[in-house]
Amino acid sequence: LTVPAFDSISHSQIFERGEDLGAEYDYIVVGGGTAGLTVADRLTESGRYSVLVIEIGRYENGTSVTTASQGIYGFLDSTLQFNIPSVPQADLNNRTIGVIVGKVLGGSSAVNGLQVMRGQKADYDRWNKYFGGGSWGWNAILPYFKKAWRLYPPTPEFVSTNYKVKWNTKYWGSVGKLAASFPKYAFPFQNELLKAMDEIPGVKFAEDSGSGDVGVWWHPSSVDPATWQRSFARPAHWDGVETRSNYDTLVSHKVTKVIFQGTTAKGVQYIPASATTLAGARTVRAKKEIILSAGTIHTPQILQASGVGPKALLRQANIPVVKDLPGVGANFQDHWFQLGAQYTFAKFRPTFQGPNDLYSNATFLAEAQAQFAQNFSGPLSIASGSAAGWFPFRTIAPDTYKSIADRYEAQNPAAYLPPGTDKTVIAGYQAQKKATAALLRSKDAATYNLFIRGDESEGGPVYLHPVSRGFVNINPADPIFAPPLVDYRALSNPADIDILYEFTKFTRKFYAETSIKKWEPVETAPGLGVTTKDGVAEYMRATLTPSVFHPVGTASMLPLKYGGVVDQKLKVYGLKGLSVADASVMPDLPGAYTQETAYVIGEKAADLIKARA
Numbered sequence: 001l002t003v004p005a006f007d008s009i010s011h012s013q014i015f016e017r018g019e020d021l022g023a024e025y026d027y028i029v030v031g032g033g034t035a036g037l038t039v040a041d042r043l044t045e046s047g048r049y050s051v052l053v054i055e056i057g058r059y060e061n062g063t064s065v066t067t068a069s070q071g072i073y074g075f076l077d078s079t080l081q082f083n084i085p086s087v088p089q090a091d092l093n094n095r096t097i098g099v100i101v102g103k104v105l106g107g108s109s110a111v112n113g114l115q116v117m118r119g120q121k122a123d124y125d126r127w128n129k130y131f132g133g134g135s136w137g138w139n140a141i142l143p144y145f146k147k148a149w150r151l152y153p154p155t156p157e158f159v160s161t162n163y164k165v166k167w168n169t170k171y172w173g174s175v176g177k178l179a180a181s182f183p184k185y186a187f188p189f190q191n192e193l194l195k196a197m198d199e200i201p202g203v204k205f206a207e208d209s210g211s212g213d214v215g216v217w218w219h220p221s222s223v224d225p226a227t228w229q230r231s232f233a234r235p236a237h238w239d240g241v242e243t244r245s246n247y248d249t250l251v252s253h254k255v256t257k258v259i260f261q262g263t264t265a266k267g268v269q270y271i272p273a274s275a276t277t278l279a280g281a282r283t284v285r286a287k288k289e290i291i292l293s294a295g296t297i298h299t300p301q302i303l304q305a306s307g308v309g310p311k312a313l314l315r316q317a318n319i320p321v322v323k324d325l326p327g328v329g330a331n332f333q334d335h336w337f338q339l340g341a342q343y344t345f346a347k348f349r350p351t352f353q354g355p356n357d358l359y360s361n362a363t364f365l366a367e368a369q370a371q372f373a374q375n376f377s378g379p380l381s382i383a384s385g386s387a388a389g390w391f392p393f394r395t396i397a398p399d400t401y402k403s404i405a406d407r408y409e410a411q412n413p414a415a416y417l418p419p420g421t422d423k424t425v426i427a428g429y430q431a432q433k434k435a436t437a438a439l440l441r442s443k444d445a446a447t448y449n450l451f452i453r454g455d456e457s458e459g460g461p462v463y464l465h466p467v468s469r470g471f472v473n474i475n476p477a478d479p480i481f482a483p484p485l486v487d488y489r490a491l492s493n494p495a496d497i498d499i500l501y502e503f504t505k506f507t508r509k510f511y512a513e514t515s516i517k518k519w520e521p522v523e524t525a526p527g528l529g530v531t532t533k534d535g536v537a538e539y540m541r542a543t544l545t546p547s548v549f550h551p552v553g554t555a556s557m558l559p560l561k562y563g564g565v566v567d568q569k570l571k572v573y574g575l576k577g578l579s580v581a582d583a584s585v586m587p588d589l590p591g592a593y594t595q596e597t598a599y600v601i602g603e604k605a606a607d608l609i610k611a612r613a
């Protein structure tokens with residue numbers, strides 16, 4: 001076997017031809033992404049087990065993945081992503097949304113916006129409660145956050161020049177392979193916005209972005225402070241493991257299905273990523289377990305293509321049923337944005353400059369480049385952001401939150417799910433509905449996120465817990481080669497409109513009634529003329545984007561009676577030798593962006609798998 005010289009970085013043995021692989025490994029990890037590379041690293045550490053990772057994307061270490069500044073270069077390189085057109089969104093004027101996830105060794109962690117944060121304690125405790133207890137609550141998984149991430153505290157200068165910068169190392173480890181570090185600069189107008197947030201009744205600054213609290217916080221980015229390059233799954237969990245002869249990686253190959261003997265997963269079938277037929281398909285066997293880590297969009301596709309999913313769909317696609325599991329592909333969720341309420345500030349200049357000056361002002365950019373070249377300081381030390389507000393629904397809608405939560409809770413759970421939804425999936429939605437209604441009434445879980453950059457124009461909020469539910473299914477006409485059918489079903493539940501109407505009113509109040517008003521905010525969208533709920537709804541239908549690239553939920557960790565796909569040990573129900581470790585197992589969204597949690601799923605999965613080895 002030859003190891004091609006991909007570049008000077010040493011790493012797991014990498015192959016580009018299926019012919020070069022062994023016939024059998026202890027474990028096969030499908031998808032070398034955020035959680036997948038974490039699992040594979042931990043399983044190979046002891047040398048006791050052999051592991052093969054199969055990744056559809058390529059090995060890439062160019063500037064599009066390594067550049068951390070501005071946090072956009074991975075996103076801008078379309079060769080590193082899937083960009084799947086969604087099903088036209090019936091309640092969004094039939095608009096189609098691009099479903100973007102990573103397709104490269106390192107997965108979405110190689111192309112994401114590098115923002116590092118975790119959900120609230122209440123989120124992880126809720127995941128446990130669906131089972132009536134267990135080992136996924138906040139206290140149980142905090143050690144995995146610490147294991148995964150090493151925090152590099154902000155510089156004294158950053159702390160002294162910015163508003164209420166707080167962090168607490170007790171929520172972080174010091175040995176984790178992933179670096180979480182703070183920029184060395186914040187745009188001064190960001191501080192104006194933060195001061196204004198501090199004036200909102202009931203809002204506090206959290207002691208750390210990882211403390212599991214709501215409020216306002218400064219958060220680090222996944223940036224290695226030694227090089228100021230992106231810290232992600234590949235450098236953290238794959239580079240530097242060249243001494244492990246028990247660890248092989250096949251890139252540029254797509255897993256088409258899991259092969260079963262009865263109900264035991266025995267191996268996988270795979271083809272070159274560019275193949276358009278199964279003519280050259282090969283198989284490789286797993287002695288112990290196959291771990292699906294292909295992400296929320298592709299894990300359900302692989303399960304269904306393998307005969308694990310809702311039986312009616314499988315029959316329609318002529319796929320023999322290995323296990324009728326109605327929850328596979330259901331319960332699809334993402335954070336939403338582009339919710340209107342966008343602002344520019346008439347008095348921004350001449351006092352301030354903002355992130356957009358890096359694109360529009362050559363002198364400003366040249367100065368920033370000189371500062372960055374000197375010691376990684378200045379505006380280019382920022383990835384895509386460093387502070388935001390995370391507010392409970394009752395904070396933003398103190399007069400209406402109860403009635404909105406009550407009305408939502410009283411809904412018939414089947415009324416807003418796709419026709420024909422299995423009764424277990426409906427029961428799961430009912431359980432989630434109860435939990436989400438409680439969340440809407442709670443002080444401890446955020447629903448509204450106002451992400452601020454300190455720019456002349458600021459966008460609207462992010463919606464952290466949409467109640468509409470979508471699905472990701474195989475295309476029955478071509479389960480393997482056609483992209484999956486992704487339907488966000490955004491705004492299919494009218495309770496989302498009730499909630500988003502409150503978002504719009506609150507955002508307006510924030511700009512009109514706090515000290516930020518001195519910079520003369522001007523609402524550019526939807527415009528102050530749009531005041532009624534119907535008017536806001538119409539605007540949402542025309543503009544809302546039902547994704548911030550945080551898809552979850554399509555292989556949910558929920559009880560079987562709630563349409564679950566995996567149990568709390570991440571094993572697929574009713575099958576042997578098959579588990580899932582990626583964002584698809586999150587039963588519902590955390591009230592924060594998802595990468596920290598995806599890594600934690602990988603860390604915990606590895607321990608669970610080793611414990612049953």
Ligand SMILES: Cc1cc2nc3c(=O)[nH]c(=O)nc-3n(C[C@H](O)[C@H](O)[C@H](O)COP(=O)(O)OP(=O)(O)OC[C@H]3O[C@@H](n4cnc5c(N)ncnc54)[C@H](O)[C@@H]3O)c2cc1C
Pocket residue numbers: 030031032033034035036054055056057075100101102103104105106107108109111112113114115116117253254255256293294295296298299302384548549550551581582583584593594595596598
């Ligand atoms: C553009 C973008 C910006 C984001 N910004 C942020 C942010 O700033 N902060 C934050 O916290 N989160 C962010 N996220 C979300 C976060 O990165 C993801 O939640 C997380 O990385 C998902 O991890 P995963 O392991 O579930 O999937 P992934 O990391 O996506 O891994 C799945 C892997 O499986 C591979 N694969 C798929 N199908 C197959 C197949 N058939 N055979 C073989 N391999 C396959 C894929 O190529 C991929 O490498 C962002 C995501 C994106 C896409």
